[in-house]
Amino acid sequence: MTPASATHDHGAKASWVVTLCWIAVILDGFDLVVLGALIPTMTGSAAPFMTGGEATFISTIGLVGMTLGALSIGVATDRFGRRHSLIWAVAAFSLLTALCGLAQTPNQLALFRFLAGVGLGGCLPTAIAMVTEFSRGKAGRASTTVMTGYHVGAVATALLALVLLPITGWRGMFIAGAIPGFVLVPLMLRHLAESPAYLLAQGRRSEAEGVARAHGIVLAEPVVGAPKASIRTLFAPDMLRTTVAIWITSFMGLLLVYALNSWLPALMVAADYGLERGLWLLLLLNLGAVCGLLVAGQVGDRIGLKRAAVIWFAAGAVLLAFLSWKMPVSLLYPAVFLTGCLVFSAQVLVYAYTAAHYPAGVRATAIGMSAGVGRLGAIAGPLIGGTLVSMGIGHPWGFYVFALVGLIGTLAMSMTAGRAR
Incomplete structure (x- = not known):
C-alpha cells in the first residue's frame, strides 16, 4: 500500500467514527424539539392525550433522565469502553422512543421519555470523547462538526412534523424518530472502532496499536x-x-x-x-x-x-x-x-x-x-x-x-x- 493510499484508508476509517457519532447526535437534536412540536396536538381540544400540566411534567422528566444519563454514562464509557456504551445508548433510546409512540397513558409516556432521556444523556459525552480521540489533532473542529448534528436534528424534526403530523399524528412522529437508531446500531457494530486509549488502559496493547494504526492516529502512552x-x-x-x-x-x-x-x-x-x-x-x-x-x-x-x-x-x-x-x-x-x-x-x-x-x-x-x-x-x-x-x-x-x-x-x-x- 502506497503512502497516499494508506492515508486515504486511514481517513476513511476515521470518517466512519465521526459520521456515526454525528448521526447519533442528530437523534439527540430530534429529542430537543420533538415533544415541543407535538404538545399542541397532544393537548388539543379535538382528542387530547394529556393536559398542559402533564405535558410540562413529561418535558421536565425527560430532561431529568438526560441529566442522569450524562452524569452516569460518562463514567461508564471510561470504565467499560466508548464503543459499547455508545451502541447500547443508541439502541436503548431508539427502542424507548418507539415505545413513546405506543404509550397508552401520560404516565407511560413519562416513563418512556425518562428512560429514553437516560440513553440520550449518555450519547453526547461519549460521541465527543470518541471524535476527539480520532480527530488527529483537530479536536475543536471535530467536536463542533459533530455537534452540528444536534441542530440539524432540531431543524429536520420541525420540518418533518409539518409533513408527517397531518398524516400519522403524534404517534407516527415518535416511530419515525426511532427508525434511524435501528439502522444506526448495525452500522456501529460493523464500523465503530473502540477507543485506543481505553484499550491501552485495559492492558490490551496489541488491539490498541491495531486500531491506532488502522485509523492513522498516534497512540498516546498512558502516564504512570x-x-x-x-x-x-x-x-x-x-x-x-x-x-x-x-x-x-x-x-x-x-x-x-x-x-x-x-x-x-x-x-x-x-x-x-x-x-x-x-x-x-x-x-x-x-x-x-x-x-x-x-x-x-x-x-x-x-x-x-x-x-x-x-x-x-x-x-x-x-x-x-x-x-x-x-x-x-x-x-x-x-x-x-x-x-x-x-x-x-x-x-x-x-x-x-x-x-x-x-x-x-x-x-x-x-x-x-x-x-x-x-x-x-x-x-x-x-x-x-x-x-x-x-x-x-x-x-x-x-x-x-x-x-x-x-x-x-x-x-x-x-x-x-x-x-x-
Whole structure:
C-alpha cells in the first residue's frame, strides 16, 4: 500500500467514527424539539392525550433522565469502553422512543421519555470523547462538526412534523424518530472502532496499536500514575478550579440553548413581531447554530479553545442584550442568525475544551459531568423564560437576563486553567 493510499484508508476509517457519532447526535437534536412540536396536538381540544400540566411534567422528566444519563454514562464509557456504551445508548433510546409512540397513558409516556432521556444523556459525552480521540489533532473542529448534528436534528424534526403530523399524528412522529437508531446500531457494530486509549488502559496493547494504526492516529502512552475514571479525580488540586469553572459555564451555556429554543417565539410575540415571524426566527436561530459550529471549531483550533469560548460567550451576551431593542426586521433577522452562531456554538467549544484539557483516562467522565450539570441549566432555562413571559416582562427583560447569563459564562470560562487546543 502506497503512502497516499494508506492515508486515504486511514481517513476513511476515521470518517466512519465521526459520521456515526454525528448521526447519533442528530437523534439527540430530534429529542430537543420533538415533544415541543407535538404538545399542541397532544393537548388539543379535538382528542387530547394529556393536559398542559402533564405535558410540562413529561418535558421536565425527560430532561431529568438526560441529566442522569450524562452524569452516569460518562463514567461508564471510561470504565467499560466508548464503543459499547455508545451502541447500547443508541439502541436503548431508539427502542424507548418507539415505545413513546405506543404509550397508552401520560404516565407511560413519562416513563418512556425518562428512560429514553437516560440513553440520550449518555450519547453526547461519549460521541465527543470518541471524535476527539480520532480527530488527529483537530479536536475543536471535530467536536463542533459533530455537534452540528444536534441542530440539524432540531431543524429536520420541525420540518418533518409539518409533513408527517397531518398524516400519522403524534404517534407516527415518535416511530419515525426511532427508525434511524435501528439502522444506526448495525452500522456501529460493523464500523465503530473502540477507543485506543481505553484499550491501552485495559492492558490490551496489541488491539490498541491495531486500531491506532488502522485509523492513522498516534497512540498516546498512558502516564504512570495517571488517574482512573472517577468523579473524585476531577476534584484533584490541579483540576478543581477548571472543573468548577467548566460546570458553571456549561450550566449557563445550556440554560441559554434551551431557553432560547423554548421561548424565542414567545419573546418575539411579546415584542410585537408576531407568532409566524417568531417561528421563522427560531428556525433561523438553529440554522445560525449550524454555521457557527463550523466556524467555531476552526477558530478554536487556531487560537485555542479556551480563548475562542470566552470570545463566543462574550459576543453572544452582547447580541442577546442587543435583541432587547425593538428593531426593523431587516436588522432583526441577521441579529438572530448571529446570536445562533455564537450562543449555541459557545457551549460546544466548552465541550471541546473539556475533551482536550483532561487526560484520556477521565475524558468521558469529565465531559459527562459537564453535560450533566449543563442539563440542570437546560431545565432551569425554560423555567426562567416561562416565568418572565408569564409575568409579562419577557421582552425586554428576558434578553437582559439571558445576556447576564452569557456574561457569567464568559467570566467562568476565563477562570479555567491553561489554553487547551
